[in-house]
Amino acid sequence: MLAMPTTEAKWSSTEENIAQSAFDAAFHRETRSMVAEAKRQAELSATPEDLWALNDFLSARRHYLDGKYDFHHESLVFVLAQLAKEGWLELSELDGLSADKIAKIRVLTLM
Amino acid sequence: MLAMPTTEAKWSSTEENIAQSAFDAAFHRETRSMVAEAKRQAELSATPEDLWALNDFLSARRHYLDGKYDFHHESLVFVLAQLAKEGWLELSELDGLSADKIAKIRVLTLM
Known part of the structure; x- marks a missing residue:
């Protein structure tokens, strides 16, 4: 997993809920x-x-x-990408996040 | 369990073998x-x-x-007494130890 956090990301409350659900499902x-x-x-x-x-x-x-499982905005795209890469999460569970976040996560899963 | 060790006890090799067997059986x-x-x-x-x-x-x-499970001469009568008291060891498994050791162990199991 990458160690460098994104610092500029803004999360709407809808995005936060989507991420939290995906996060919880992966943890489960x-x-x-x-x-x-x-x-x-x-x-x-x-x-x-x-x-x-x-x-x-x-x-x-x-x-x-x-x-x-560290739910902080700064590291969230990295954690979500890691979970997807490891197979605990489908990228489709992140539908509703902004296009740039999805793009970042998708790129990170390929690294 | 008592914390004070006996310092004067001498163990013959026969006694040592008996104690070791009883010890191993209790551990098992x-x-x-x-x-x-x-x-x-x-x-x-x-x-x-x-x-x-x-x-x-x-x-x-x-x-x-x-x-x-500390097999050292200084603490052995205390450990054996504790094991007997807890039911992991029968005093009859210590047959062959000197009378004074058996007496000490027996007294300790009553404390």
């Missing part, structure tokens, strides 16, 4: 997938070492998701 | 119970918050077990 999909993976790991666990591996997996995901 | 029982509990929690998990609770549970157990 990504964490549902994590829950399934954690259940699978737990089911296969037999030893303390297996559980410590699960513990490490959960700690890492928690930290990663905490940093990733 | 306690961690088997933890694995079952973690599997149960994972199975009931549906949300990220459920997984963070599992993450916290595993982190706490890991830290606790790390500190508890």
Whole structure:
């Protein structure tokens, strides 16, 4: 993911709602997938070492998701592009955002 | 558990082997119970918050077990007494230890 934030973007309240919904949907999909993976790991666990591996997996995901799902205007096009690139979000879910935001997000998904 | 270690205890190699076996058996029982509990929690998990609770549970157990299963002569009668008291160990598994060690462990389990 790119680290440089866009600073000039303005978001209408309609755009904000669209982005928030897309964001929430992506978070739900990504964490549902994590829950399934954690259940699978737990089911296969037999030893303390297996559980410590699960513990490490959960700690890492928690930290990663905490940093990733950052709903701030400055970083939003980057986060949305990352989510689309990773498959947690369809670009069509962003219909209603301004053409320049969509264009930026689309370009970022190709990087 | 008492914090003050015995300093005067001498352990023969036979006693050391008996203690080590009892220690390993208790560790196996306690961690088997933890694995079952973690599997149960994972199975009931549906949300990220459920997984963070599992993450916290595993982190706490890991830290606790790390500190508890300390096989050093100075603390061994205390650890063995604690394990017996918690039900992870039968006193009969310590048959072969000197009478004074058994007596100390027995008294400690009553505290």
